[in-house]
Amino acid sequence: MEQAPQTHPGGLGGEKPATSDIQQLCDMVKADVEMKIGKNDEFVAVTYRSQVVAGTMFFIKVYIGDGKFVHVKIFRNLQQQPFLEGLQENKTENDPIEYF
Known part of the structure; x- marks a missing residue:
């Protein structure tokens, strides 16, 4: 899995293109x-x-088809196990990813 970007602890990093690890x-x-x-x-x-x-907490914009998007919040613990922590529906391609 991809290492978390270098940000200060607790800070939400900038928006980046998804990688194969994020997928x-x-x-x-x-x-x-x-x-x-x-x-x-x-x-x-x-x-x-x-x-x-x-x-690491990941906030990910996901395309679900028919021009629709969701924002998914995934927590990956120190043992690298992922857990779905939250979900925002009815998003568009232009909606910025924000903390939720």
């Missing part, structure tokens, strides 16, 4: 997201921001 992280929580919003044909990480805590 893999999304894939690990996809079933949890689908339980909340329903199954989607697509689930593609677009951009992300991260926050260093006791582990």
Whole structure:
């Protein structure tokens, strides 16, 4: 998995293009997201921001098809295990990723 960007602890880093590691992280929580919003044909990480805590919090913009996006909040603990921590629906491609 990708290392967290170099930011000060607790600070939310800038928005970056999603990498294959970020997509893999999304894939690990996809079933949890689908339980909340329903199954989607697509689930593609677009951009992300991260926050260093006791582990790393990832805020990821995900394309779910039909011009729709969600923002997914994933916590990866120090043992590298990901957990879905939050979800924002009804987002657009232009909505910035903000802390939630």
